[in-house]
Amino acid sequence: EAGVTQFPSHSVIEKGQTVTLRCDPISGHDNLYWYRRVMGKEIKFLLHFVKESKQDESGMPNNRFLAERTGGTYSTLKVQPAELEDSGVYFCASSQVLGAGYYGYTFGSGTRLTVV
Amino acid sequence: QKEVEQNSGPLSVPEGAIASLNCTYSDRGSQSFFWYRQYSGKSPELIMFIYSNGDKEDGRFTAQLNKASQYVSLLIRDSQPSDSATYLCAVSDYKLSFGAGTTVTVRA
Numbered sequence: 001e002a003g004v005t006q007f008p009s010h011s012v013i014e015k016g017q018t019v020t021l022r023c024d025p026i027s028g029h030d031n032l033y034w035y036r037r038v039m040g041k042e043i044k045f046l047l048h049f050v051k052e053s054k055q056d057e058s059g060m061p062n063n064r065f066l067a068e069r070t071g072g073t074y075s076t077l078k079v080q081p082a083e084l085e086d087s088g089v090y091f092c093a094s095s096q097v098l099g100a101g102y103y104g105y106t107f108g109s110g111t112r113l114t115v116v
Numbered sequence: 117q118k119e120v121e122q123n124s125g126p127l128s129v130p131e132g133a134i135a136s137l138n139c140t141y142s143d144r145g146s147q148s149f150f151w152y153r154q155y156s157g158k159s160p161e162l163i164m165f166i167y168s169n170g171d172k173e174d175g176r177f178t179a180q181l182n183k184a185s186q187y188v189s190l191l192i193r194d195s196q197p198s199d200s201a202t203y204l205c206a207v208s209d210y211k212l213s214f215g216a217g218t219t220v221t222v223r224a
Contacts (some may be wrong), residue, residue, distance in 0.1 A: 033211065042120070043160070043204070043214040056211065091159060104150050104162040105212065 002026065004108035006092050012114045018080040021111045023092030025074070031055075031095045032075050033105065034067060038088040046090075049075060061086075082115045089113070119143075122205050122215035130223050135192040137218050139205030142186070149181055151190045152204040154217070160204055164190065195222045 005024040013019050025032045034046040046065070047057040051072035060067070064083070069075040079086050089112050093105035119142040129135045137151075148167045152160035164179040166172045166188070172179045178191040188207075192199055200222045205215040 035212075042216040043212075045211045045213070048211060059211075104152075104165050104206075107159040107161075109159045 004092055004094050004106050006090075006108035006111050008111055009109065010112045010114075012116060013082055015084055015115055016081045018078065019082055019113060021077045021079075021090050021113070023075045023077070023108060025092070025094030026106060029094035029096050029106075030072065031097070032069060033093045033095075034075070034077055035091040035093065035107075036088050037091070038085070043091065046077075079113070082113075084115050087113055087115045120205055120207050120213050120215040122203075122218050124216070125218040126221060127218055128221045128223060129195050131195060131197060133195050133222075135195050135199065135220050135222070137190040137192075137203050137205070137220070139188040139190075139215055140186055141188070141205075141207045141213075143207070143209075144183075144186060146183075146186075146207045146209065148208040149179070149188045150206040150208065150212070151177075151179060151188075152206060152214075154202045154204060156202075192220070195220075197222045197224050 032049040037043045045059040048055045049069045066078045089110045091110045092108040123138045151164040154160045166179040176193045180189045202217040204217045206212040
């Protein structure tokens with residue numbers, strides 16, 4: 001079984017530019033989550049999809065962030081325009097059961113975003 | 117989101133010793149508790165989950181949960197250099213709230 005795949009693995013962009021991160025969940029996982037770790041801080045929840053619907057986007061920092069999951073398969077997270085404080089590692093995770101249940105999430109390897 | 121606090125570390129232990137990691141959480145209604153291991157530059161990897169009071173053992177790892185004290189711990193017995201990593205405590209309703217992590221270094 002393929003794991004959660006994220007790309008790019010690294011991205012360096014200038015302030016004001018746009019970046020799109022992609023996540024391919026494990027096949028059959030309806031639940032998809034985005035998390036972010038900013039340098040020196042704990043990993044924070046951004047949002048949760050159930051299939052193509054946004055279940056919870058309470059962790060999205062502001063309207064410069066837009067997440068989509070067309071067709072309920074892969075998801076994209078776009079940052080436009082990027083700011084310096086957006087730098088960090090963006091993790092995607094997926095699960096079969098709603099939420100972590102008793103089994104936890106499977107995380108992707110993350111995208112390290114650096115805004116300069 | 118719930119507040120999750122871990123002993124800040126870093127924690128350095130000799131090979132073969134027991135590493136003890138602690139975590140407290142603020143939401144008394146939390147139901148599921150997880151320990152993730154994260155190697156530098158890698159994704160978090162689930163190593164233990166626990167949801168009932170008491171101990172849960174899996175190989176060299178033992179998780180302990182005390183809901184009355186809102187306390188979760190992880191013991192790593194017979195620590196190996198390969199256990200050197202950051203250990204993340206996480207608490208769940210349906211989304212995970214993470215602690216900041218404790219970095220463990222096992223000295224050969």
